[in-house]
Amino acid sequence: MKASIDIEGGYILAAEDSMVQSKKLQYFFDEHQLKHIICKNGEEAFNQAMIEKPTLIISDIVMPIMDGYTFCNKIKNNSALRDVPVILLTSLSDPLDIIKGLQAGADNFITKPYESNYLIARIKYLLANRFLLKHGSTDMSIDIMFQNQRFQINSDKKQILDLLLSVYEAAISRNEKLLEVQKKLQKANDNLIAANQELEAFAHTVSHDLKTPLNGIIGFADLLKMEFGDKMNEDAQEYLNWIITSSNNMSHLIEDLLQFSRSGRAEIVPEEINLSDMTRKIIDDLRSSAFKGDYKIEIEGDVSVKADPKMMHVVLQNLIGNALKYSQKAKYPEVIFGTREYHGHQVIYVKDNGAGFDMAKADTLFQPFVRLHSNSEFQGTGVGLSTVKRIIERHNGEIWFESIPGKGAVFFFNLG
Secondary structure, three states: OOOOOOOOOOOEEEEOOOHHHHHHHHHHHHHOOOOEEEEOOHHHHHHHHHHOOOOEEEEEOOOOOOOHHHHHHHHHOOOOOOOOOEEEEEOOOOOHHHHHHHHHOOOEEEEOOOOHHHHHHHHHHHHHOHHHHHHOOOOOOEEEEEOOEEEEEOOOHHHHHHHHHHHHHHHHHHHHHHHHHHHHHHHHHHHHHHHHHHHHHHHHHHHHHHHHHHHHHHHHHHHHHHHHHHHOOHHHHHHHHHHHHHHHHHHHHHHHHHHHHHHHHOOOOOEEEEHHHHHHHHHHHHHHHOOOOOOEEEEOOOOEEEEOHHHHHHHHHHHHHHHHHHHOOOOOOEEEEEEEEEOOEEEEEEEEOOOOOOHHHOOOOOOOOOOOOOOOOOOOOOOHHHHHHHHHHHOOOEEEEEEEOOOEEEEEEEOO
16 A cells, blocks of 8 residues: 555545546545545536535546536635645647646646656645645736737746646656657558558458367367267376367467457447347356356346447457356356446446456456466456457447456446
């Protein structure tokens, strides 16, 4: 656990409409033992600030109902709240971001994506200087012309300097990263066209030239076991079982790779889908073939979305399959499919009470071939969740997870 920051018994107020970003902030606050409240837009956050004055505010800029600039401006024009430091989270994609931030009276910019260490440094800096922020002069007014527009800036000199320095620091860091990326981008771009042309040929080869002989190996090995298994000694039976197991694992890997390839290329044809019915069918199929334990299954009824049915079947097949697989060793295995409302949106989730995993080690969980459990614990290829993420993002949605080792995992997703 990280050392806590002294916020003198107060709390940090955050305004963030993205479910993934709000979860990232929540994890950050919990990690540093910071009391906090997260709101889904500026209006909700301002009302909360009026109820209980925060020690510091962190706000996204692009939000529905009330954006970050308007929210910051209302804070700085309120006599009871104007001394509260405000950090704006931005992509800094438009030069006017700086002008608007100055007009709104923001104390700091932090560009997305940001590192946790940088955010904590900015928070410590603003809290350490809150006395100067409280007692600095605020009667300064400057008129400037920028992009043929006139702007009036009312921030004090220290506030302007802090804001501009934070922007400059972020710009330097971003420029260094862009120069590094630019070198790699040229080479990658040269290879991209050829790689895409080869992808179709590769998928065809995998589908026909590899799976056909592999299916023959599996089929004849099964026949050999059925007809002559009782005539083999123990060593021969063990060798044959390894051939069958390894061949099946390879077959699963090939199918997962094909799904991963198709998930990025296939055309999306959305239609109304009853995910509850689809989930029920998938669970019935999986339990009849692989997971025959005494599971407690809960499926919320009439969960409907508009999406591509084939792709959503792949999503649920992977999430439900993982839930059944990783909970099969629990004393009373349980799998739940349902929905909840989060920030005004419907969120779908698949939950289990199985092995779980350490959240601190799960940053790369959605990358291909990344696994948090060994094959000796649970069989798998490490490709399924990568496919799931790609499909969800192609539907303009987001996916995230929560887990505790030994207490299960829950995967959330929404569709745009």
